[in-house]
Amino acid sequence: xxxxxxxxxxxxxxxxxxxxxxxxxxxxxxxxxxxxxxxxxxxxxxxxxxxxxxxxxxxxxxxxxxxxxxxxx
Numbered sequence: 001x002x003x004x005x006x007x008x009x010x011x012x013x014x015x016x017x018x019x020x021x022x023x024x025x026x027x028x029x030x031x032x033x034x035x036x037x038x039x040x041x042x043x044x045x046x047x048x049x050x051x052x053x054x055x056x057x058x059x060x061x062x063x064x065x066x067x068x069x070x071x072x073x
Contacts, residue, residue, distance in 0.1 A: 001014060001035060001037065001038055001053050001054065001055055002035065002037075003035055004033070004035060007056075008055060008056035009035075009055045009056060010055050010056045010057045011055050011056075011057050011058050011060060013055070014038075014053060014055050014060045014072070015060065015072050017033075017034045017035070017038055018042070018060075018062065018070050018072045020033070020034055021034055021038075021039065021042050021070060022069050022070055038053065041053065041062075042062070042064075042070055045062065045063070045064040045070065046064060047064050047065065047066050047068070048063075048064070048066075049063065049064065050062065050063040051063075060072050060073070061073040
């Protein structure tokens with residue numbers, strides 16, 4: 001996953017972006033800092049499904065729970 005500066009996100013940055021996705025409103029500056037491609041991936045997850053996002057130092061497993069929150073491992 002590439003950030004807005006063109007550099008690859010590391011695992012910690014991906015986890016921070018997922019936390020911002022879960023907690024921030026769509027109009028906030030923290031939400032605006034999330035890469036658009038990641039928002040598209042997270043919006044497309046349906047409850048019970050899992051996907052993987054690759055970062056600079058490994059991949060992060062993402063899944064949407066029944067409460068509509070994204071869990072990252």
